[in-house]
Amino acid sequence: MTVRLAVLGLGRGAVLTVPAFAAHPRITLVAGCDPNADARAGFGLPAYASAEELFAHGDDFDAVYIASPHEFHARHAIMAAEAGKHILVEKPMAVTLAEAAAMVAAAEAAGTVLMVGPSHGYDPPVALAAELIASGEAGAVRLIHAANFTDFLYRPRRPAELDTAQGGGVVLSQATHQIDMIRRLAASPVASVRAWTGGWDARAAEGAFTALLTFENGAAANLTYSGYARYDSDALAGWAGELGGAKDPAAHGRARAVLAGADEQTAKAARTFAAGDRVSSAVRHHERFGMLVALCEKADLELTPQGVNLHGDGGMRSIAAPLPPVQRADVADAFARAILDGESPLFDGRWGLDSLAVCHAILRSARERRDISPSDLLPSSH
């Protein structure tokens, strides 16, 4: 028995994740939808111009992967739940917490799987570090240090991606990765968030942020992110890029010129199925998201492109996380097991709601210049 999967939104997210579904023995890709005709044509499977048309042919699939723009996640997820479909929704789960809560309620009412991802919280080195912590080998987490300096703002963007109210800016889209990573390692609810956000050009309200989080178990984390395409923290990892391939050290320096020399929406389309774009099938190293070091009671765990460097009291030991046959294989597998075997996914709807609450706590703490408890932001029923 396999999961028959439909893909909502044939943009960049789908390009990066569809190969994992295609490679999974228990998942069969059957359909997609996207308003862009070129994207549909490039997808290579039956595809419709709208979610409504897809669902009108809903007998053909059991589950959906929602990779539409952030502002459509809630509508598409609720539509899917009401149609009895299992749901994997891209991060951030939604724009507002009310939307996310409604998605959780809809899936619970329908009895369907609701999973959020992919995010870098699924990366195999993160999973390995979490195992080293849970097993007691590294001891309890005390302080997690995560930083990433990217070109996020200078990749081709739709206007909504640069508007916080519509789910844009770097906090909802990018902090989510760090939040999922550190929540998986800390394995404890986030108690408080104190944050600062900054924007210094016209590309977005928030192009950078820093946040100090505390967890209920007493641990803490700091997160730092910039999307300004200047300093590149992949330099610290031997130019191992976010998606698992080698990176050109000059890429950041070219980002503004490339963007200025192109029509932005055309350039964005060139990174989708519309242009026949496919990610390389060669897995050189794991997907990754900047620098992360977790200081634990017995060892410091440094995420690497290959796995984890465990820095103990007698020296450092590199522990490899096995490379997957295709990037994001674990995401596809967790979704299949949730649907077919009834295994609860780690990054379920409530997880996604909590991570989104941390994003909103970052935004609010920066505005109000005080600690925010993410749980205080949740709709009262949660």
Add this chain to the structure above:
Amino acid sequence: MTVRLAVLGLGRGAVLTVPAFAAHPRITLVAGCDPNADARAGFGLPAYASAEELFAHGDDFDAVYIASPHEFHARHAIMAAEAGKHILVEKPMAVTLAEAAAMVAAAEAAGTVLMVGPSHGYDPPVALAAELIASGEAGAVRLIHAANFTDFLYRPRRPAELDTAQGGGVVLSQATHQIDMIRRLAASPVASVRAWTGGWDARAAEGAFTALLTFENGAAANLTYSGYARYDSDALAGWAGELGGAKDPAAHGRARAVLAGADEQTAKAARTFAAGDRVSSAVRHHERFGMLVALCEKADLELTPQGVNLHGDGGMRSIAAPLPPVQRADVADAFARAILDGESPLFDGRWGLDSLAVCHAILRSARERRDISPSDLLPSSH
């Protein structure tokens, strides 16, 4: 005319800084004091067993460099001011803010120079970055990211160095470096501090911390530090060590074993004049203190062992800061110019008081789990 300088405390700090005084054409080292006879013998100049004995021969010198343990800084500085001596006092300026305020008052009453340092705030790459900001080339500072993972706790320590109440732990001794660096770059008073501190073995109450600072000009900074001798952030700079030389990648892994295999006070003495220790006179690269990236409106500035990498909109440009003839030459020179030319030093007594207030704000914020304004901690006359 030269400054005749006496050194109070012939320990590790003096070993590291005395070469800069010895090399300066306008400074003449004339005397020292230390309770340890071996340290006095190794110093190579007249040295007394106590500060009282030194000051009893006070006609012989014009200025003091106070490198005694933190808990003696205030007493020695006030003694010097009352004797009309100019003062360079090691960081942290003192243990308590009341002590530091009294030192400022004593020097102001006596009309003597009071300068604080050395700290890594003097490092030539920091000075270069500050120039790139002040000149407008990099634009206004928005976010500074500083992190350092060292073996501080597992170097040989006196008991007081591990007791926060006596000026020990990593905040007073080590955060001071990061605070001086970021204050020099932000060039604005620290408005708020939200911090977390952690300790997870018997070596100190605080062996690690993280802090989010905001400045009155709207910029922010995050600081992270660990002294647990596990992960080593000098790996990120090609194993360029703190003092300007190459570092052994295995050093952290050996730190605990070396310490366990030695009498700690004997091991500590081996790093002073008592054992004839001298720092290498070869300057391979600048002194440095972990990772620091300053995100500015027009460019990101990355401190390097050689100077600054300026990451602008069109790419990266490495700018070298000229290597000094001897490390800490700028500290000696600023002190000489303050005394002989009447130039106000950047790191004067009020600067040191403010940096110490940020240290105490870190400690208090971590205890009280809320924002602390450093200025609220200053004695009321300041």
